[in-house]
Amino acid sequence: MNQVSTVIRKEWEDAMRNKTVLSVVIVVPLVMTALPIAMLFVMGRAPVAAGDLEEMGRLLSNPIFAGMNSIEAMQSSIASFMMILFLMMPLMVPVTIAAYSIVGEKVSRSLEPLLATPISTTRLLVAKGLAAAIPGIVMAWICYALFLIFARFLSASDRVFAFFVDPMWLIAMFILAPLLTVMAVNVGIIVSSRTSDPRSAEQLGSLVVLPLLVLIFGPMVGLIMLNSTTFWICSVVVALVDAGLIYLGVALFQRETILTRWK
Amino acid sequence: MIRTQELSKHFRGNGSPVKAVDGLNLEVNEGEVFGFLGPNGAGKTTTVRLLTCLIAPTSGRAWVNNLEVGRADPQIRAQVGILTESPGLYERLSARRNLEFFAELYGVKDAKGQTEKYLRLLELWDRREAEANTLSKGMKQKLAIARALLHEPPVLFLDEPTSALDPEAAKTVRDFIETLRGQGRTIFLCTHNLDEAEHLCDRIAVFRQRLIAMDTPEALRRQLFGRQTVVDLARFDDRFADAVRSLPFVKHVEAVQGDEEAGKLVISLDDPPAQNPRIVLTLVDQGAQIQFVNELRHSLEDVYLSLIHNGDSGPGEHPHDWGQGAAQ
Numbered sequence: 001m002n003q004v005s006t007v008i009r010k011e012w013e014d015a016m017r018n019k020t021v022l023s024v025v026i027v028v029p030l031v032m033t034a035l036p037i038a039m040l041f042v043m044g045r046a047p048v049a050a051g052d053l054e055e056m057g058r059l060l061s062n063p064i065f066a067g068m069n070s071i072e073a074m075q076s077s078i079a080s081f082m083m084i085l086f087l088m089m090p091l092m093v094p095v096t097i098a099a100y101s102i103v104g105e106k107v108s109r110s111l112e113p114l115l116a117t118p119i120s121t122t123r124l125l126v127a128k129g130l131a132a133a134i135p136g137i138v139m140a141w142i143c144y145a146l147f148l149i150f151a152r153f154l155s156a157s158d159r160v161f162a163f164f165v166d167p168m169w170l171i172a173m174f175i176l177a178p179l180l181t182v183m184a185v186n187v188g189i190i191v192s193s194r195t196s197d198p199r200s201a202e203q204l205g206s207l208v209v210l211p212l213l214v215l216i217f218g219p220m221v222g223l224i225m226l227n228s229t230t231f232w233i234c235s236v237v238v239a240l241v242d243a244g245l246i247y248l249g250v251a252l253f254q255r256e257t258i259l260t261r262w263k
Numbered sequence: 264m265i266r267t268q269e270l271s272k273h274f275r276g277n278g279s280p281v282k283a284v285d286g287l288n289l290e291v292n293e294g295e296v297f298g299f300l301g302p303n304g305a306g307k308t309t310t311v312r313l314l315t316c317l318i319a320p321t322s323g324r325a326w327v328n329n330l331e332v333g334r335a336d337p338q339i340r341a342q343v344g345i346l347t348e349s350p351g352l353y354e355r356l357s358a359r360r361n362l363e364f365f366a367e368l369y370g371v372k373d374a375k376g377q378t379e380k381y382l383r384l385l386e387l388w389d390r391r392e393a394e395a396n397t398l399s400k401g402m403k404q405k406l407a408i409a410r411a412l413l414h415e416p417p418v419l420f421l422d423e424p425t426s427a428l429d430p431e432a433a434k435t436v437r438d439f440i441e442t443l444r445g446q447g448r449t450i451f452l453c454t455h456n457l458d459e460a461e462h463l464c465d466r467i468a469v470f471r472q473r474l475i476a477m478d479t480p481e482a483l484r485r486q487l488f489g490r491q492t493v494v495d496l497a498r499f500d501d502r503f504a505d506a507v508r509s510l511p512f513v514k515h516v517e518a519v520q521g522d523e524e525a526g527k528l529v530i531s532l533d534d535p536p537a538q539n540p541r542i543v544l545t546l547v548d549q550g551a552q553i554q555f556v557n558e559l560r561h562s563l564e565d566v567y568l569s570l571i572h573n574g575d576s577g578p579g580e581h582p583h584d585w586g587q588g589a590a591q
Contacts, residue, residue: 002367002370006364010360010364013360014355017356108352109348109349109350110351110353112317112351113345113347113407113410113411115317116317116340116343116345116347117365118337118369255317255318256317256319259312
């Protein structure tokens with residue numbers, strides 16, 4: 001376990017000195033948090049336009065907005081779309097850290113001396129994975145908490161605030177988000193094994209956020225409805241994908257494979 | 264200390280497998296500095312990776328410090344230090360943190376103390392907080408050597424330790440390797456620098472996918488070129504060469520006439536220290552004016568090139584026989 005914490009500490013120390021990684025780990029999540037807060041603020045004050053009334057009607061027919069007036073429904077619905085951004089953080093942050101952590105080692109050729117140490121491949125993989133995953137999850141939770149603090153004051157009513165701590169969002173943040181992180185870490189490893197430039201790895205890896213667009217645009221076009229069931233289904237699907245990706249990631253992250261096949 | 268038995272590593276190429284290491288048999292003794300020489304692509308790095316348990320052999324066996332590769336890999340890794348071809352440092356971390364990190368991974372009890380010891384020993388203490396990317400090539404190489412030594416391994420693999428270094432930095436590194444020899448460590452040194460090999464190594468192996476020859480530089484020299492005495496004469500005459508040829512122990516005489524009267528005789532002998540006095544007497548009896556008597560010493564480069572070029576037509580059954588054969 002000491003070796004794992006040693007690697008994690010080194011990874012974070014290295015990441016903290018990398019401005020690109022630092023901006024993705026800290027700045028981007030904060031911007032992503034500011035967006036739903038800003039939407040809450042604006043929706044709480046902007047008068048509802050006549051053209052929006054029809055949309056309101058559609059929204060209000062969604063059972064999760066039952067009992068809300070138009071401002072409450074507007075705040076809840078817009079902010080909830082924005083809250084999907086919290087699920088992007090566990091994807092973007094780990095992919096970036098993993099890309100720089102692994103491809104960075106390939107570029108600086110520090111992987112070989114590292115692999116020559118007695119640390120087992122499993123421990124090294126776990127350490128690299130945790131070093132990438134923990135900041136992603138923690139940032140997502142911090143930003144969610146930050147959002148809740150602002151939402152407490154900006155929500156039009158307690159019913160709106162209650163919407164943001166609905167079991168649906170708790171499932172999203174505490175079950176789906178960690179599963180997404182596992183997916184991101186493995187995508188980061190897989191992509192890293194095939195690229196020799198951290199930026200390319202980061203860009204390729206960031207494609208992992210694409211499936212999330214279904215959760216953003218799906219409700220808009222009536223394809224899916226955001227509720228607990230949706231997030232449970234998403235969690236099961238992501239867990240299955242994770243299983244496949246872990247298998248592939250472990251197969252790729254072997255000493256001999258890294259040294260002889262990673263180019 | 265290090266032993267291999269028909270060690271082979273084949274990689275999958277486009278179609279047919281590529282033999283990187285083919286049936287390698289070698290034995291490196293405890294406390295020895297062993298030079299592993301070969302051209303680019305000969306399989307030297309692959310051999311080091313096999314012996315440091317970074318990759319698995321396709322066939323054959325190997326032992327490092329009495330532990331078998333493939334059966335005790337973590338233990339072997341804990342007992343060997345490796346200097347890879349490039350320093351491979353964490354560029355954004357300080358020199359100190361680079362070492363502390365590896366000391367902790369190797370399970371060194373006093374990681375900070377050991378880090379300080381090697382930073383001071385390699386004269387990097389004043390730059391300990393400098394990020395690795397601000398260090399010169401020589402400093403980076405020294406830092407990488409320190410990293411390989413942190414856990415005090417009895418076996419050290421050095422892959423091209425002075426390549427890409429300026430002469431001064433290379434000398435510093437060579438001097439340090441000399442001090443390591445004094446500590447009784449076994450050092451497996453891959454190098455292209457033949458002067459370095461000559462200067463540092465107790466024995467060398469010339470290798471290209473297969474072992475071509477293995478012995479001390481001096482023994483290989485003798486096997487390839489025999490022992491030769493050069494006699495410089497103030498005035499050359501063919502009868503001097505004939506007189507030397509008539510001696511029963513002389514194997515071969517090559518007469519080389521200079522631009523003017525002077526010339527030299529290159530005489531192949533089995534035992535020059537015992538036979539040179541007879542040669543000198545014979546020449547003096549013939550009225551020769553001897554200017555110098557020296558032993559012709561072929562450079563390691565001559566030995567290496569001869570072995571590599573002759574090796575193209577395929578090595579013999581035993582490396583020594585091959586060296587002997589090439590000398591005839």
